[in-house]
Amino acid sequence: MSAALRVVMTGEVDHGKSTIAGRLLHDTGSLTEGRVEELKEICERRGGLQEWSFLLDAFQAERDQAITIDTAQAQFKTAKRGYVLIDAPGHLEFLRNMFSGAAEADAAVLVIDAERGLQEQTVRHAQVLSLVGISQVIVAVNKMDVVNYDPNVFEKISAEISKILTPFAVIPLSARNGEMIVERGVNMPWYKGPVLTEAFDKLDIPAVLTHGPLRFSVQDVYREHGQHIFVGRVESGVLKRGDELLFAPYAEAAKVESVAVWPHDPEKTEAHAGEAVGITLNRQISAGRGGLASHTDNAPALSHMLKTKIFSLRSKSLLPGENYIARTGTSSFRAEIVSVEQNEGMLSELTLRAETLQSVDPGKKIVLFSDADAAGAGIVLGAGNYSSGSVPEGCVFWMTGLSGAGKTTIAKAAEKELRSRGYKVEMLDGDELRRTISADLGFSPEDREENIRRAGDIAAQMANKGAIVIAALISPSRTGRKQARKAAKGRFYEIYIKADLATCEKRDPKGLYKKARAGKITDFTGIDSPYELPENPDLVVDTQNGNVEECVHAVLRFIQEHAAIREASGKDRILAFK
Secondary structure, three states: OEEEEEEEEEEOOOOOHHHHHHHHHHHOOOOOOOHHHHHHHHHHHHOOOOOHHHHOOOOHHHHHHOOOOOOEEEEEEOOOEEEEEEEOOOOHHHHHHHHHHHOOOOEEEEEEEOOOOOOHHHHHHHHHHHHOOOOOEEEEEEOHHHHOOOHHHHHHHHHHHHOOOOOOEEEEOEOOOOEOOOEOOOOOOOOOOOOHHHHHHHOOOOOOHHHOOOEEEEEEEEEEOOEEEEEEEEEEOEEEOOOEEEEEOOOEEEEEEEEEOOOOOOOOOEEEOOOEEEEEEOOOOOOOOOOEEEEOOOOOOEEEEEEEEEEEOOOOOOOOOOEEEEEEOOEEEEEEEEEEEEEEOOEEEEEEEEEEEEEOOOOOEEEEEEOOEEEEEEEEEEEOOOOOOOOOOOEEEEEEOOOOOOHHHHHHHHHHHHHHOOOOEEEEEHHHHHHOOOOOOOOOHHHHHHHHHHHHHHHHHHHHOOOEEEEEOOOOOHHHHHHHHHHOOOOEEEEEEEOOHHHHHHHOOOOHHHHHHOOOOOOOEOOOEOOOOOOOOOEEEEOOOOOHHHHHHHHHHHHHHHOOOEOOOOOEOOOOEO
């Protein structure tokens, strides 16, 4: 038997998707023992006719409301092969569930109620299927019994839907009576085409993306016996034991030690596109849900700017300045629409600015959410353009903390690593600034504020020219740090290098605390001048309990996730920190 083919059921609410799915399961003999009896008991308790839709409507709430409120999946077999049937909701408010189903499908069944005909949501679903790349669409014109099996009704709907898409087949059927599902029945002798299962068996299984670049999306991380198991799906390519993997956007690399599948196969050493697997690595990394692993020599392009084609799921178009939660695969992130390049009705080409770096493989599915409802869905076309000026290419990473906390040590190590890889990076050291542009300033509260103002302005200017700016200054006041953030115009990240006074005083690399205690230095932060702790820092690096390597790594990873790190060619790419 051939490999299973995944088919999504979609269409307007109450057109009969779940009923068709239930009949398919029953009439192909694919139900588990006792499932039919369970269905009969449910219907008898409710005092109604046998409802085949209950087989997939798993929740009592769905049975009570007579609608499908969540995506359900079931398996059935024909003589040719197995199928995974994805029953997707039809309500607009539940379309996000439909998208999650459609995005994983190889083909689709678009269900149309013969009595109601082609409706607005039917057209939308057809457009969405095309957008997500599902070209094999079987159109099922259901409830032919309600229109007395009139061939004219069927021909009219067939002609209308064929103007919107090129259907694989258009089939008249009555799911309630089981006609044209598996058996032809006697009421539609005028129809000479295939029944539904025959059309299924003629579908092609899309070419597996085994020969493409490796893309392994991380669904979750399990911890078992002190070992981390990264669970996810191989989207394309082949993943093998011993492969060196790079995890985006975490900028971490590690080797695959084992590949596990369920049920357990101790001989398993590789996984191919379409397979769900768990892997263990030769070292601990901090990658989690939303991570995307690739081979180190074929990593995806990364960018904050995503050019997309999006289908609006609302009654109005998507507009610049609107903010959403975006989801691609297992990754979720905040995104703003910065421009709309084309707008054809509810279908738009637009550019998004992601809060964190994202992979930009063309064809990747993306869904936009607003207030927990899907506002739009479509595909990623590639990296967007930075040249519009909507987003500065540089960023300011502002390290604050007591003297001796480790700011300069971490900043210099991060700067060295970035420079070694050819990136445009600038470092601002508090001591150097005091010897140069702030040599005229003392250590009064007013002079300290002025020092931070100057440093903030310089950092912002460097960032505006595309640099990754790493600033290492005590910057004791919240007001001063807020001023520096304002100067950077949103591309500012406060990093608190955390170590308590006792730890810093014990280290005292410059002997400053000793001098302050002896009264040789006045207005020294932490001794006789206050340090105001950051209220909501973007990152906290605990140098008191972590070693230098771990702390540097945390900062580099944070920079990787938030900076538009660019090569001389103008392309973004991931940094591999091992």
